[in-house]
Amino acid sequence: MIAEAGLAALWIAAALALLQFVLGAMGLNDSRAELRAGVRSVAVVQGLFVALAFGLLITCFLRSDMSVKLVVENSHSMKPWLYKFAGTWGNHEGSMLLWVAVLGIAGAAVAIFERRLDDATLVATLAAQALIAFGFYAFLLFASNPFARLNPAPIEGLGLNPLLQDPGLAFHPPTLYLGYVGMSIAFSFAVGALITRKVDAAFARAMRPWVLGAWIFLTLGITAGSYWAYYELGWGGWWFWDPVENASLMPWLAATALLHSVTVLATRDGLRAWTVMLAVVAFSMSMVGTFLVRSGILTSVHSFAVDPTRGSFILALLSLYIGGALALFALRIGTVKEGNQFDLVSREGALVANNLLLSAILGVVVIGTLYPLAAEAISGTKLSVGPPYFNATAGPIALVLVIVMALGPLTRWRRDNLKAVVSRVALPVLICAVALLAMAAFAPPIGILPFLGIVLAIGVGAASLAPLWKRNLRRTPLFTYGMVVSHLGIAVALAGMSTERAFIKETLVAARIGDTANVGPYKIKFLGIEPIAGPNWTALEATLQAQRGDNLPFLMKPQARMFSSPPTETSEAAIATRLDGQLYLVFGKGDGTGRWQLRLWWKPMVTLIWLGGAMIAFGGMLSLIGRMRREWGQNDRKAYGV
Numbered sequence: 212m213i214a215e216a217g218l219a220a221l222w223i224a225a226a227l228a229l230l231q232f233v234l235g236a237m238g239l240n241d242s243r244a245e246l247r248a249g250v251r252s253v254a255v256v257q258g259l260f261v262a263l264a265f266g267l268l269i270t271c272f273l274r275s276d277m278s279v280k281l282v283v284e285n286s287h288s289m290k291p292w293l294y295k296f297a298g299t300w301g302n303h304e305g306s307m308l309l310w311v312a313v314l315g316i317a318g319a320a321v322a323i324f325e326r327r328l329d330d331a332t333l334v335a336t337l338a339a340q341a342l343i344a345f346g347f348y349a350f351l352l353f354a355s356n357p358f359a360r361l362n363p364a365p366i367e368g369l370g371l372n373p374l375l376q377d378p379g380l381a382f383h384p385p386t387l388y389l390g391y392v393g394m395s396i397a398f399s400f401a402v403g404a405l406i407t408r409k410v411d412a413a414f415a416r417a418m419r420p421w422v423l424g425a426w427i428f429l430t431l432g433i434t435a436g437s438y439w440a441y442y443e444l445g446w447g448g449w450w451f452w453d454p455v456e457n458a459s460l461m462p463w464l465a466a467t468a469l470l471h472s473v474t475v476l477a478t479r480d481g482l483r484a485w486t487v488m489l490a491v492v493a494f495s496m497s498m499v500g501t502f503l504v505r506s507g508i509l510t511s512v513h514s515f516a517v518d519p520t521r522g523s524f525i526l527a528l529l530s531l532y533i534g535g536a537l538a539l540f541a542l543r544i545g546t547v548k549e550g551n552q553f554d555l556v557s558r559e560g561a562l563v564a565n566n567l568l569l570s571a572i573l574g575v576v577v578i579g580t581l582y583p584l585a586a587e588a589i590s591g592t593k594l595s596v597g598p599p600y601f602n603a604t605a606g607p608i609a610l611v612l613v614i615v616m617a618l619g620p621l622t623r624w625r626r627d628n629l630k631a632v633v634s635r636v637a638l639p640v641l642i643c644a645v646a647l648l649a650m651a652a653f654a655p656p657i658g659i660l661p662f663l664g665i666v667l668a669i670g671v672g673a674a675s676l677a678p679l680w681k682r683n684l685r686r687t688p689l690f691t692y693g694m695v696v697s698h699l700g701i702a703v704a705l706a707g708m709s710t711e712r713a714f715i716k717e718t719l720v721a722a723r724i725g726d727t728a729n730v731g732p733y734k735i736k737f738l739g740i741e742p743i744a745g746p747n748w749t750a751l752e753a754t755l756q757a758q759r760g761d762n763l764p765f766l767m768k769p770q771a772r773m774f775s776s777p778p779t780e781t782s783e784a785a786i787a788t789r790l791d792g793q794l795y796l797v798f799g800k801g802d803g804t805g806r807w808q809l810r811l812w813w814k815p816m817v818t819l820i821w822l823g824g825a826m827i828a829f830g831g832m833l834s835l836i837g838r839m840r841r842e843w844g845q846n847d848r849k850a851y852g853v
Contacts, residue, residue, distance in 0.1 A: 213267050213270055213271055213274075213276065214267070214271055214276065214278070214279050214358040214360060215358070216267055217263075217264045217267030217268055217271070217357075217358045218264075218356070218358040220260045220261070220263045220264035220267065221260075221261070221264040221308075221348065221351060221352060221358070222352065223260045224257050224260035224261040224264060224315060224344075224348060225345060225348035225349065225352060227253055227256055227257035227260060228257055228315070228341045228342075228344040228345040228348055229341070229345050230253055231250055231253040231254055231257060231318075231337060231338065231341035232338050232341040232342045232345060234246050234247075234249050234250050234253060234338075235247075235250045235334045235335065235337050235338025235341065236338050238250060238334050239331060239334060239335055239338075239406065239407075244330075247330050247331075247334045250322070250334050250337050250338070251322040251323075251333075251337070252322075254318045254319050254321070254322035254337050254340070254341070255319045255322050255323060257315050257318065257319065257341070257344070258315040258316045258317075258318060258319025258320075258322075259319070260315075261311060261312045261314075261315035261316070261344075261348075262312055262315070262316055264308065264312070265299075265308055265309060265312040268281075268299055268305060268308060268357055268358065269296060269299050271358075272285075272286055272295045272296065272298050272299045273292060273295050273296060275287075275288040275295065275368065277361075277364045277365055277366065277367065277368055278360055278361055278362070278364035279358065279359070279360060279361070280359045280360065280361045281302060281304050281305060281357050281358075281359065282298075282368060283361060283364075283365055283368045283369060284302065284368070284369055285298045285301055285302040285305070285368070285369070285370075285371050286298045286368045286370065286371060287367060287368045287369070287370040287371070287747065287776050288367060288368065289746070289747045289776075290370070290371065290376070290746075290747055291376075291746050291747070293378065293381055294371055294375075294376045294381070296381065297371075297375065297376075297380055297381035298371045298375075300384050300385070301371050301372065301375045301380065301384075303355060303505060303521070304351070304355045304356065304357035305357055306384060306388075306505065307347065307350065307351055307355055307357075307505060308351060308357050309384065309385065309388055310347065310388055310391070310392065310501065311344060311347040311348060311351065313385075313388050313389055313391075313392040314340070314343065314344050314347065314392045314395060315344055317340075317392055317393065317395070317396055318337060318340040318341065318344060318396075321333075321336065321337065321340065321396060321399075321421075322337060325417065327413065327416060327417040327842075328400075328403070328413075328414070328417050329407075329409070331407045332403045332404055332406075332407045332409050332414065333403070334403075335402065335403035335404075335406040335407055336399045336400050336402070336403030336404075337399070337403075338403075339398070339399035339402040339403055340395065340396065340399040342532075343395050343398075343399070343532060346528045346531065346532070347528070349524075350521075350524050350525065350528065353524075354521050354524045355521060367776075368776075369776060369777055370747075370774070370776035370777050372777070372779070373748070373772070373774040373777075373779045373781050374443060374444070374779075374781060376747075376774075377439065377443050379435060379438065379439035379442075379443065380439060382435065383432060383435045383436050383439055384432075386428050386431050386432040386435060387428070387429065387432030387433070387436065387459055388432075389424075389425070389428035389432075390425050390426070390427075390428035390429030390430075390431075390432055390459075390462070390463070390466070390497075391425075391429070391462060391497040391500065391501065392425075392497075393421060393422070393424055393425020393426075393428060393429075394422075394425050394462055394465075394466060394490075394493045394494045394496075394497045395494055395497065396418075396421045396425070397418055397421060397422045397425065397466075397469065397490045397493060397494065398490055398491060398493070398494035398532075398536065400414065400417065400418040400421070400490065401418075401486075401487045401490035401491060401536070402536055402539060404487065405487060405539050405540060405543045405547075406539070406543075408543065408546045408547075410483045410484075410486075410487055410547045411476075411480065411483070412476060412477055412478075412480040414476075415473050415476035415477035415486060416477045416842070418473055418490070419470075419473050419474065419477050419838065420835060420838060420839060422466065422469055422470055422473055422490075422493075423470060423831055423834060423835045423838070424835060425466060426463070426466045426467065426470050426831055427828050427831040427832055427835065429459065429462060429463045429466055430463065430824060430827050430828040430831065431824075431825075431828045432459060433459050433460065433463055433824070434821055434824030434825060434827075434828065436456070436459065437449050437450055437456075437820070437821065437824070438821050440456075442784055442786060443781075445781070445782030445783070445784050445797050446797075447784070447795050447797075447810075447812050447814070449711075449817070449820055449821075451597075451598065452579070452596075452597060452598050452600075452601040454503060454580050454584075455503070455504055457576050457579070457580040458499070458500035458501075458503045458504050458580070459500060460576060461496040461499065461500060461573060461576055461577060461580070462493055462494075462496035462497040462500055464496075464569050464570075464572055464573040464576065465489060465492045465493035465495075465496045465569075465573055466493045467569055468489050468493075468565070468566045468569040468570060468573075469486065469489040469490055469492075469493050471562045471565055471566060472485055472486045472489050472562070472566055473486050473489075473490075474562070475559050475562050476550065478624070479550075479551055479553070479559060479624055479625065480550045480551045481550040481551045481552070481553060481559055482550060482559070482563070483547050483550045484544055484547050485566070487540060487547065488540065489566070491533070491536045491537065491540060492573075494532075494533075494536075495529075495533045495536075496573070496577075498525075498528070498529045498532065498533060499529065499577075501525065502522075502525045502526060502529055503580070505521070505525060551625075553624075553625050553626065554625065554626035554627070556622065556626065556627045556628070556629050556632065557622055557623065557624060557625050557626050557627050558619055558620075558622045558623060558624050558625075558627075559624065559625065560622070561615055561618055561619035561622055562619060564615045565612065565615050565616060565619060568608055568611060568612040568615060569612065571608050572605050572608050572609060572612070575601065575604045575605045575608070576601070576605065579596045579600050579601055579604075580596075582594070582596060583595060583596050602660065606660050607660075610660075610663055610664065610667055613667055613671050613701060613702075613705060614667065614671070616671070616698060616701065617636075617639065617670065617671045617674035617675065617698070618632070618636060618674070620674075620675075620677070620678045620694060620695075620698070621635045621636055621674065621677055621678070635677065636674065636677075638673065638677070639670050639671075639673040639674035639677060640670065642669060642670055642673045643666060643667070643669060643670030643673075646665070646666045646669040646670065647666045650662060650665060650666055654713075657712075657713035657714070658712070658713065660709075660712075661709045661710075661712045661713035662709075662713070664705055664706075664708060664709030664712075665706060665709045665710060665713065667705065668702045668703070668705040668706035668709060669702075669706075671698070671701065671702040671705070672699060672702035672703070672706075674698075675695055675698035675699040675701075675702055676695060676699065678691060678694070678695055679691075679695060688837055688841070689833055689834075689836055689837030689840065690833065690834040690837030690838050690841070691837075692830075692833050692837070693830045693831060693832070693833030693834030693835070693836075693837055694830065694834060695830070696826055696827075696829055696830030696833060697826070697827045697829075697830025697831060697834070698830070699826060699830075700822075700823045700824065700825070700826025700827035700828075700829070700830055701823065701827060702823070703819050703822055703823035703826055704819065704820050704822075704823025704824055704826075704827070705823070706816065706819050706823075707816050707817055707818065707819025707820035707821075707822070707823060708820055710815050710816040710817075710819070711792075711814050711815060711816060711817040711820070714815040715812065715813070715814055715815070716730050716731040716812065716813040717730070717810070717811070717812050717813075718730040718809075718810075718811040718812075719808070719809070719810050719811075720808075720809050720811070721802060721806040721807070721808060721809075722737045722806060722807060722809050723737070723805050723806050723807075724737055724738070724739055724740070724805070725737065725738075728809065728811060730794070730811035730812065730813050731792075731794075731813025731815075732759050732760065732813065733757050733758065733759050733794055733811075733813060734757070734758050734759075735755050735756070735757055735796070735809070735811055736755065736756040736758075736764075737753070737755055737807070737809065738754040738755065738756055738766075739753070739754050740752065740753050740754070740807070741754070743770070745772070747774065747775075747776070748772045748773060748774045748775075749772070749773050750770040750771060750772040750773065750783070751770065751771045751798070752768050752769070752770045752798075753768065753769055753770075753798040753807070753809075754766055754767075754768055755767045755768070755769070755785070755796055755809075757787065757794055757796075765787070767785035767787055767794070767796050768785055769782070769783060769784055769785040769796050769797055769798035770782070770783040770785075770798065771783075771798050771799065771800070782797050782798065782799070784796060784797050785797075785798075788818060791815060791816060792813060792814050792815040792816055792817055792818070793812075793813075793814045793817050793818060794811075794812070794813055794814075795811075795812040795813075795814055796809065796810070796811055796812075797809070797810040797811075
């Protein structure tokens with residue numbers, strides 16, 4: 212009965228979403244304003260029912276209920292509980308239920324906590340959120356039922372893709388989905404403001420925390436996904452411009468532009484129309500990402516044709532929501548008053564440049580991701596757009612972007628003096644110049660992009676700290692610290708990417724037991740192999756001794772694992788982290804003559820990539836807390852008439 216209860220909860224949540232939309236749409240008419248009162252309550256109950264549905268699906272997985280088709284296809288009774296739990300969203304139907312569950316809960320959170328919008332705009336926002344949710348409920352109920360039964364039920368399930376049996380994947384998708392769906396709230400806010408014609412600073416201040424929250428989760432999700440791919444897939448890469456990776460990067464780029472734009476609108480009442488457009492674009496990118504990953508089109512354009520119902524359904528939702536929002540934008544843009552003006556040399560000017568550069572990178576990624584799919588669908592010709600295209604096009608733009616990012620906080624709002632700006636950036640520029648000369652004199656040939664990346668990382672790091680110069684640090688707002696930490700995180704991540712690419716060392720050998728090989732500063736000795744067994748896998752484990760110079764040697768044990776259900780072989784890399792980099796060892800197949808494949812990497816400063824990502828997200832959290840504290844303080848002063 213658990214599956215039937217879950218399906219019933221899903222139907223009720225869908226009905227409540229429809230009711231929420233109808234009440235909200237009717238309540239926009241002032242003659243029926245009394246209907247607005249019920250919209251908040253319906254949104255909360257809808258969120259509870261969809262959360263219940265998702266909780267019941269988790270229960271089916273944890274109980275290994277083999278009468279549920281989804282459990283059979285994606286789980287096994289012998290799996291550790293964590294992977295039964297994560298298996299809930301390690302598939303198409305479960306992940307889409309997670310998607311709509313986050314959507315419903317987010318709508319409930321808006322209904323409970325949002326007090327800054329006027330009643331009409333809030334009701335319009337919740338109605339838009341309900342319409343989005345209703346489309347995905349319909350998708351689940353008519354095209355991807357996660358609670359479908361099997362009769363007779365099989366004794367055992369087929370298991371979960373072994374690559375997904377990792378703690379990182381237990382948390383990565385929910386984090387990413389919180390970011391994806393968070394963009395839906397920004398979208399709904401924009402639609403609500405367009406409907407009531409109240410695109411102003413108050414609307415931006417209400418929307419900003421939701422955008423910031425979604426951006427934090429997107430940042431964490433992308434960073435965690437990058438590290439998971441790095442250590443789990445066994446090839447040592449942290450970003451490959453794969454379409455699935457790009458599917459999460461595209462909304463992050465749009466959300467980053469939106470975050471800066473909404474700050475201009477909230478603080479200086481500028482960029483009104485541009486902010487609304489970015490809210491639509493950011494959610495559009497989330498929908499495009501969902502379509503790419505969940506329609507099956509990435510496996511092959513022909514798999515889309517094999518399963519036309521799901522792919523067409525998501526494509527129809529994408530067209531409806533995005534097309535509808537763009538049509539509304541076109542109809543109402545004439546009513547959106549122009550915001551405050553500003554000079555070219557100003558912080559607003561730097562933020563506009565930031566937005567344009569982010570948009571340019573977004574365009575490069577969208578074209579590179581969708582062009583091969585479109586070409587294959589139209590001509591049947593398989594094309595591949597890989598790192599050379601993205602690095603050559605997005606790389607130079609990104610370097611210009613970080614320069615603008617460093618300049619922005621050093622300029623004043625509304626208007627500034629160019630000479631004054633030059634004097635403020637003099638020290639970071641000097642540090643950058645010294646770094647450039649030092650690199651030119653002492654560094655080996657490493658390629659132009661890594662060279663510039665290292666130099667700029669040093670200069671941007673210095674410029675990121677500049678907003679704290681000559682300030683009373685005790686009185687500096689927390690959101691200013693947040694900006695500093697996030698920008699410093701960009702510099703740290705850029706340094707990691709550049710140094711890893713510039714100085715990486717790789718050795719591929721066919722070694723016998725007792726052989727030695729060198730990689731970077733390390734000498735690796737092959738000591739032996741032994742079979743071992745885990746909870747649902749067996750493995751051959753190599754024992755390798757690593758030694759750096761005259762330091763004490765230490766052991767590393769990479770594995771070649773074999774899973775029986777489904778039959779799959781994976782490589783579990785052995786990784787040793789040091790202050791200046793990581794030693795990354797992979798154990799491969801034997802050739803039958805006593806020799807075994809060993810792939811050895813030395814990756815200088817690679818951990819800075821993920822440390823930078825974590826700093827970017829942490830800075831976002833500081834900004835979010837700082838903004839909320841300021842607003843609560845202002846509300847308290849108003850309440851007490853201060």
